[in-house]
Amino acid sequence: MAQTTASNPKISRRELRSRIPHYAALLVTGLLFLAPVAYMVAASLAPASDTLAGFTVFDVTQWGLHNYSGVASSLSSDSTGHLWRFFAVSFTVTVAVVGLGLIVNSMAAYALARLSWRGRAVALLAILLILIVPFEAVAVPMFYLYNDARNTLWIQILPFIGNALSIFLFYSFFTGIPRSIDEAARVDGAGPWRIFWQIIAPMSKPAYASVAILTFLTQWGSFLWPVLMISDPNLRPLPLQISVFAGQLPPAWGQVMAFGVLLVLPVIVVFLVFQRWFIEGVASSAVKG
Amino acid sequence: MAAPAVSLLLLFVAVPFVASIGFSLYNVRLGDPRDPSFMGLTQYVRILTDPDVSGQFLDALLHNLIFAAVVVPVQTALALALALLVKKNIPGIGIFRSLYFLPVVFPIALVAIIWRLILARGDEGLLNSALTFFSGGTFGSQDWLGSELTALASVIVLSIWQGCGFQMVILLAALQQVPAELYEAAELDRANGWQRFVHVTLPGVRTTLVFVALYTTILSLRVFDQIYVLAKSGGGLNEDATRTVMYEAVTAAFDENNIGRASAISVVFFLIVVVLSLIQRRVTTEKEG
Numbered sequence: 001m002a003q004t005t006a007s008n009p010k011i012s013r014r015e016l017r018s019r020i021p022h023y024a025a026l027l028v029t030g031l032l033f034l035a036p037v038a039y040m041v042a043a044s045l046a047p048a049s050d051t052l053a054g055f056t057v058f059d060v061t062q063w064g065l066h067n068y069s070g071v072a073s074s075l076s077s078d079s080t081g082h083l084w085r086f087f088a089v090s091f092t093v094t095v096a097v098v099g100l101g102l103i104v105n106s107m108a109a110y111a112l113a114r115l116s117w118r119g120r121a122v123a124l125l126a127i128l129l130i131l132i133v134p135f136e137a138v139a140v141p142m143f144y145l146y147n148d149a150r151n152t153l154w155i156q157i158l159p160f161i162g163n164a165l166s167i168f169l170f171y172s173f174f175t176g177i178p179r180s181i182d183e184a185a186r187v188d189g190a191g192p193w194r195i196f197w198q199i200i201a202p203m204s205k206p207a208y209a210s211v212a213i214l215t216f217l218t219q220w221g222s223f224l225w226p227v228l229m230i231s232d233p234n235l236r237p238l239p240l241q242i243s244v245f246a247g248q249l250p251p252a253w254g255q256v257m258a259f260g261v262l263l264v265l266p267v268i269v270v271f272l273v274f275q276r277w278f279i280e281g282v283a284s285s286a287v288k289g
Numbered sequence: 290m291a292a293p294a295v296s297l298l299l300l301f302v303a304v305p306f307v308a309s310i311g312f313s314l315y316n317v318r319l320g321d322p323r324d325p326s327f328m329g330l331t332q333y334v335r336i337l338t339d340p341d342v343s344g345q346f347l348d349a350l351l352h353n354l355i356f357a358a359v360v361v362p363v364q365t366a367l368a369l370a371l372a373l374l375v376k377k378n379i380p381g382i383g384i385f386r387s388l389y390f391l392p393v394v395f396p397i398a399l400v401a402i403i404w405r406l407i408l409a410r411g412d413e414g415l416l417n418s419a420l421t422f423f424s425g426g427t428f429g430s431q432d433w434l435g436s437e438l439t440a441l442a443s444v445i446v447l448s449i450w451q452g453c454g455f456q457m458v459i460l461l462a463a464l465q466q467v468p469a470e471l472y473e474a475a476e477l478d479r480a481n482g483w484q485r486f487v488h489v490t491l492p493g494v495r496t497t498l499v500f501v502a503l504y505t506t507i508l509s510l511r512v513f514d515q516i517y518v519l520a521k522s523g524g525g526l527n528e529d530a531t532r533t534v535m536y537e538a539v540t541a542a543f544d545e546n547n548i549g550r551a552s553a554i555s556v557v558f559f560l561i562v563v564v565l566s567l568i569q570r571r572v573t574t575e576k577e578g
Contacts, residue, residue, distance in 0.1 A: 019379060026374060030388045036450065037391060039415055040403050054418035108294035115290070123291055130302050132566070136511050136535045137559040138305035140542045140551040141312055145305055147319060162297030192290070221396030223514040224535075228543065239398040239514075246402045247522030253406060260399050267394040271387075279390060279458050 044068070044257035067254035071262070074255060081233030081241065087262075089153070090238040094219045096157045101215050102208055104161055109170030110196050114182060127171075130164040136224065143228045151232040160219060166211045173207035174200065209277045220267055238263045306559075312552035319546050332553035346554065348529070349537045350561075352441060356448075356533065357509040357565075364449045365502050368456035373490070375457075376464050386461070390454035397451060401518035404447040408433035410525065434519060440527035444515055452508070456501050460494060467493035499573045506569055510562050511535060534558045 039057065044067050046057035056062075075083040111117065112124050142159065149155040177200065185195045201208075226240040236244070242263055246256045313332050315325040336346045375386045392400065407415045410432035417430040433443045467490065475485045491498075513535040519526035520536075532540075534554060542551035 022374075022377075022379070026382075026385045029371065029374065030385050033389050033392060033450070033454075036400075036403050036407060037395075039407060043406065054413055054415055055422070104294045104297065108291040111290035123295055126295075126303075127298070130298055132563060133302055133306055133559065134507065134511050134562060136513065136538075137555045137562070138302055138309060140538050140548065140555050141305040141309040142301065143542060144312065144317065144319060144548045145308060158297070159301035162294045162301065164298060164302070167294060196290070217394060221398065221514075223396065223398045223517075224539070227517065228539070239396045242402060243398050243518045243522045246405070246518075249523070251523065256402060257406075260402060263399055264395055268391075271391075271394050275387065279386065280462075 040257050040260050043254060044261045046254055048252065048254045067252075067258040068262075070252065070255045071258045074252070075241075075245075075259075079233070081236060083262075085234055086236060086238050086241045089156075089235055090220065092153065093156045093222075093237060094216060097160045097219045098212055098215045100157075100161045101163055101166055102212060105163055105166035105211070106170045106201065106204070106208065107196070108162075109167045109174055110192075110200060112167070113171050113174035114179075114200070115192055127164050127167050131168055133164075139224055139228060146229075150229050151235050153235060155229055156222075156226065156235075156237065159225070160215075160222075163215065166215065169211055169214075170204070170207055173204055177203060206280075209274075213274075213277070216270070217267070309552040309555050312548055313550075313556050315549050317548040317552070319548060325549070328549065332550050333557070336550065336553055336557070342550070345532065346534075346537055349532045349534045352531060353510055353512070353533050353561075355441060356445060356512055357506055359445050360449060360452075360509045361502055361505045363445075364453050364505055365456060365498065367449065368453050368501065369460050369494075369498070371453065371457040372460040372464055373486075376461060386458075389457055392451045393454040395451060397448075397514040398518050400447055400451045401515040401524065402522070404443070404450075405434065405519055405524040408443050410435055432525075434524060434526045437527055437530045440530040444512075444519070444526075444531055448509075448512065448515060452505070456505065459501055460497060463494040463497035464490070502573070503566065503569055506565060507562060510558075510565065513539065534561070 042057040042063075045063040045065070046059070046067075047062050047064070048067060048070065072083055075081055075086070108127075112120060112127070146155055146159075181199060181203075182195050185199055190198070221239055222237065223239045223243075226237050230236050230240060233241075233244075242256065242259055245259055314327060314329060316328050317325045335342050337343055371389050375382055375389065395403075409415075409417070411430050412418055412421065414430070414433070416433065420428045421430065431439065433439045471489045471493065472485060475489050480488065512533050516526065516531050516533055516536050517539065518524060520528045520531070535558065538551045538554040538558065541547045541554060
């Protein structure tokens, strides 16, 4: 970067100087956004203390990993739940909802966008109507209707696979693909299934990436539904568990923050690895939608 | 091909949605041996006019409206400012883009717990320690979450912190699509920075701004997780100053086992979401036309 700056005659010393306020603004806002995250990480490394520690958590000389081993040992019985199980539940639910959701919703979008069948117009209208029903509006009746399924894994997964927003995002992507492509394939004797799996789906990687990212973020942070349906510590997903853990008396704040770091770390790793896709995917799906 | 998604949506959105309208007309309780009795519109009349119930419900509605009225313009403006700040490709800009986006990957339940420590009352809270330190003790410690005056404002701040990066990314994508020639032409016309912003940037991203505002409005009406975590997990949040409509629905269903009233609240909530979205869409399209 420095080389291109030096070799580029267009960037004058005046321009470099004008960048100083720009960088200053970036730095100040950046610190505001970073501070709560830094506080969480610092508090997770600070010495165990049952009172909140304020600034003292930033004392690097005192840092250690004992809060992390503390979390592992305090969450390791059937009454508290096991640390590994919270992860297992969150991973299973998220992977199932994202994976099955991608398949089911893209198939539906393909049928709506590119096949002609009886009831297509009605189905399309129904999807558009469902798009405006927020999950919050059906959470309470669902809590009553599916009460027998409380404390199961499938009730955390099944309601979130079919997703009108995902269908809509796939639909708008698929309608943008030229019709001539399927027609050429049909002339070659391919049926709708083959056209979908072998031609349309591979062409639509950006749509799959952005829907996967949006579903992953929503599902990993899912809270309202588990609050209503899950009381068994062996079936609690991570976001529900951290609220339970933080509400215990006396709260061990260092351990709560260590748990928070563990909860968000998988998302940050995914975020850093797929950074380009992450930001582009979110942006492109939203600008289109 | 649409069958799996459509049947899932029927089972987990359409049926519960229709059921919520049905439940709202009855006196439905979980585990009640008696059959629910028909009440007509009594639940609706009670949440709107019965002095024992309506006070809380109307407060919740008011908090939702205040929350949306502050969050939508402030968060959208902040997101646009951040997007402008990170638009130019200068060395190190990627770090700042990621930094502002980072809170988006945090589940809101975790965000609530981190901010609960930052905003804790007395000298234990990070914000109070910082304020005492920088003001030399003249600015005393505040009970940010407990005080009636600052409780809702605190929830607003942490919600904006978490949600802003998402809007920034969408607006950044839109900003990058504004043709560079327009800026060059404006420069030739000797337009200053502000004039370029008003006459080139704003019109260029208007549709995206409208989308972002609409999306934020719907999300801000759905606010629940952070309020529930802060109020119920020992966050010391002033419940009376922050309860929202979804919080009311969940407490009616969960704590009072009053599914009928909770369903009526859900139906009213849905109607508010639809009406506000329609009003907003009409206002924004009129401006465009």
